[in-house]
Amino acid sequence: MMTYEAFAVLYDELMYDQPYDKWLELTVPYLNGKQSILDLACGTGSFTALLPKQLDRVGVDLSEDMLTVAQTKDPSIQWLVQDMTALELDMTFDVITCFCDSMNYVTTEEDLNKLFSHVYMHLEEDGVFLFDVHSVWKMTNLFDGQTYSDETEHVTYLWQTEPGEEENSVYHDMSFFTLEEDGRYRRFDESHYQRTFPLEFYIELLETNQFTVEKVFADFNTDRPIEEDAERIFYVARKKCKR
Template identity: 45%
Template sequence: MSSYQEFAHIYDELMNDIPYDAYVELLDLASAGISGKKVLDIGCGTGLLSAMLAKKGAQVTAIDLSADMLEVAAKRAKSLGLSIDFKDQPMQQLSVDGTYEVAVISIDSLNYVLDRQDVEETFRRVYNALERNGVLLFDVHSLFKMDEIFLEGPFVFDNQRITYIWQTEPGEEEHSIYSELAFFVSQEDGSYKRFDEIHTQRSFAVTDYVDMLDQAGFQIERIFADWEDEPPEEESERIFFQVRK
C-alpha cells in the first residue's frame, strides 16, 4: 500500500458519499451517548470522523499508519479548535495509554490488514484498550463485494477536478483484491498532475470474524449490513459488527 502522500489531500473529496453522520449515530446509540466518552478512532484517515466525534463532546484518540493522512487530520482539528490526540501506528500494533469506552474502525479500514493473524492481533489489542463493557464498532467489505463487485472493473471517476482510473484484479490471498489507481488532478494553470496508488484489501467470512472476535474475548451484540438494522444477505456489500468487552 502506498504512503498516501498525494492521496491524503484529495481523500475527503473522494469520500463525499460516505455517511459519516451515520457512524456518529451508531456510536452514540451503542455507547448510550458519546459525549464525554473516551473514544479510539482506529484507521482515522484524514480525521473527519474523529472531528465529528470530538464536536459531540467525545475525548478522541485517533490512530493511522499514514503520516500524510495524520498531517491532514491534525490540520483539520486545529482549524476547528478541537483537541484530538493523533498517533502514527498500524492498528495491529495499537499501543495507547489508559483505557477507552468506545472504539471504531470505520470505512473498511480493517480490510487493509491482510494477514489473519494481524486481524486477530488487532482485535486483541483493541480488547485490551477497552474498559469493561466497552464497545467496538467496525465494518468490512462483504465477500460478495470482494469476489464479484470489485472485479467488475475497471472503474472510472470524474468530477471535473479529479479523475481516476481504477484497475482491479484478484489478490494473492483468498477474498482479496489488488488495485492500481491512476489519478489526474487539475492544476490552476489548466494542466493535470498524475499520481498512482496501489492498494490491496482482504476480507473474511462473517463466521471467521465472529471466531476471531470470540477468541479475543468480545461478545457479539449485533451484525448488520449496508447501514440498515438488518442481517447480512447474499448480496450485501458492507458488513457491520457491534461487539462488547
C-alpha cells in the same frame, strides 16, 4: 507511485460521497454516558471530527500525512501515528471504532488476531468495539475485474480491480489526474490491497479474543439480516471478560 503526502491532499476530495453521517448515527447510541472513544485508521479525520466534543477523542492512523490534514479539522482531538495491529497507548477507551472498510487492509489471520487482541486491551470493561468490512459477495462480484471512474473539480481518476492471490482478496489499481495551476494534468498512480474473511471467521476470532458479539448487520441497516448480496458487514462486539 503516488506518495501518501500527495494522496492525503486529494483524499477528502476523492471521498466526498462517503457516508460519514451514517457511521456517526450507528456509533452515537453506544456513546450515551461514555467519556472516551478511539477511532482506528481515521485517515484525514472526517468521521472522527464529527464525534461529540464532550468526549475524549483520539484518532490513530498509519499515515502522518493523513493526520496532518486531520489536525486542521479539529486540533482538540489527539491524533496519533500508530499501526493498529500493534496498538500501544497509555489509555483505555469506552468505545473503539474502525470504519470505512479499513479492517480489510489487515490481510492475514495473524495480524487480524493481533488487532483484536490490542483492541481488547485498550477497551474499558464493558467497552464496545464497532467495525465494518467488505462482504465476501462484494469482493467476488463487485471487485472482480471491474473498472470504475469518477471526476471532481480538480481530480479525475480511474479505478481498476483485480482479484488477489489469496482467497477473497483484491488489488485496487488507481490512476489520478490532478489539475495543476497551469491547466495541465499531473498523473499519480496508487495501488491498494484488501482482503476479507467470512462472517463466521470474524465472529470466531472475536470470541477467541474474549469479546461478546452483540450484533451483526449489513449495509447500515441494524435490522437487516445478512443476505447473500450484502455489501458491507458491521460488527458490534463488547468486552466482557477480564484476562
